[in-house]
Amino acid sequence: MALGTNLYLSPSSSPIVIWIGLAVLSAGLSTATVDQVRQHVEYLASDQLDGRLTGTAGERLAADYLVRQLEQIGARPLRGRESFELPFEFTAGSSDAVLPNLDIILDVAVDRERRIGHNIVGMLPGRSGAELEKPYVVLGAHYDHLGRGGSGGNSLARKDEIGGIHHGADDNASGVAAVLAAAAQLAKMDRQRDVVLAFWSGEELGALGSHDFLASEAIDPDQIAAYVNLDMVGRVRDNTLVLQAVGTSSVWPRLIEQSNIPVGFDLQTRDDPYLPTDTLNFVQAGIPTLDLFTGSHEEYHRPADRAETLNYEDLERVARFGALVTYKTANLETAPDFIEVERDPRAGGGREGARIFTGTIPDYTAEVEGLRLSGVIGGGPAEEAGLQEGDVIVKLAGQSVTNVYDYMYALEALEIGKAVKVIFLRDGNRQETTITPQSRK
Secondary structure (H helix, E strand, C coil): CCCCCCCCCCCCCCHHHHHHHHHHHHHCCCCHHHHHHHHHHHHHCCHHHCCCECCCHHHHHHHHHHHHHHHHHCCECCCCCCCCEEEEEEECCCCCCCCCECCECCCCCCCCCEEEEEEEEEEECCCCCCCCCCCEEEEEEECCECCCCCCCCCCCCCHHHCCCCCCCHHHHHHHHHHHHHHHHHHCCCCCCCEEEEEEECCHHHCCHHHHHHHHHCCCCHHHEEEEEEECCCCCCECCEEEEECHHHCCCHHHHHHHHHCCCCCEEEECCCCCCCCCHHHHHHCCCCEEEEECCCCCCCCCCCCCHHHCCHHHHHHHHHHHHHHHHHHHCCCCCCCCCCCCCCHHHCCCHHHHHEECCEEECCCCCCCCEEEEEECCCCHHHHCCCCCCCEEEEECCEECCCHHHHHHHHHCCCCCCCEEEEEEECCEEEEEEECCEECC
C-alpha cells in the first residue's frame, strides 16, 4: 500500500493492525527525506540569513523560504486568511520574559525600537465534513535565532567568536526542517482534524511569537486539541529521543509507544511541561503539549552551531516520529484531556537566580542521580573550576543535587563573585572543586 493511499487507524484498532499500519506509513517516508531535511537546515543556517534575528532581513528571508515550502507541500492559509504570514509587533528591549532554563537568561536588545516579527502559519485541512471536538492539532517549531549575538544576553559566544553569525542549526533549524518533512508526509495522509503548521519567530526573545498567536485568536485556543513542538532535535545521541511535557495528557504514553514502533528510538519521557520554549505558552493556555528534544550541547547559542554538526539520518527519523504522533492525535475521536502538572516550587524562574552564570551545560537526556554535564562554556566559571563533560554534580554550595530542580534551587542561593564548593562525580569517583559564579548582565 502506497503512503498516498488513505489509511485510517482508529484508536480501537488491534495492536497488530496498528503495527502494520504504522509500519506502512513509516516505510513511505523515503531516505530522500534525509536530503530534504539537510537542505532545509543548510539554507536556514547559512551565512545569507545572518542568524535569523527576529525583525531583521535575515528573519524575512527565512519567512519567505517557509512560505514557499508550505505552498509546495500544498498547505493553505488559516481559514478566513489570505496569507501564511501572521505579523506581530514588539518593542525590542522591553520584554520582561525570562524562561526557566537554568542559568541562562533571556535578556533582549537594549534599544527600544518598535519592530515587526513574522509567524508563518498554514494548515492541512482535515477530512471534509468531520465534526470533531477541538478540530485543530498544531505542529510547530521556532525559526528565529540570535543574529550576531549582539542584541541581548543569550549569546554564549567565546571571546574569539563575538560578533560572529549565530547559525542556529540545531536551535532551531533542525526543528523547522523536521516539521517541514513531517508536513510533507502528513499532506499525503487522511486526517480527521486540521493540522496547523506553525513556525514561530521571537522565541529567543521570550517566546513572543507563539504568545501573540494564542492571544490574537487567529485560532481559538479552546479549539486546539494538542500542540506538538520540536526544538533542538538535530543531535540524536545513543539513539535517544527525549519527550517532554508528557504529563499534560493521559493519551501521550499510548500514542508515543505506537508512533515509535516503526521508528525505534530509545525514548526518555519527562512529565514536566515548564520548558524554556514555545511549549510553555500552550501549557498555560490549557492545551495538551508534547515537546521533542535531543539534548543540549557545547555549541548551544554559539556561532559553532552549524549545519555540518547535525545528525541528519536521525533527524529524518525524528521527523517521521513527529509525523506519526501528529497523525495519531489528529485522528482521535475524542480530543486529548489536559492535565495540569504541578510545578515543582524549586523550579524558581526568578530573575536573580537566572542572572547567576556558572557556565554549565546540563545533559537533559541523562538518567542519573545528580546533574550530569553535557559540556561547559569555554572561559566560563565551570571550565575555570575544572568541570568537564560527563561530570555529575551532586552538591552545590552545601545543597544536595539529585535532579535539575535541585540545581536550579541551589543557584538561587549563590552570589555573584562569591566562590562556593561543588562536589561532583567523575568516572564514579567523588571529587570537589570551587566555582565562582559570574553575572549574565
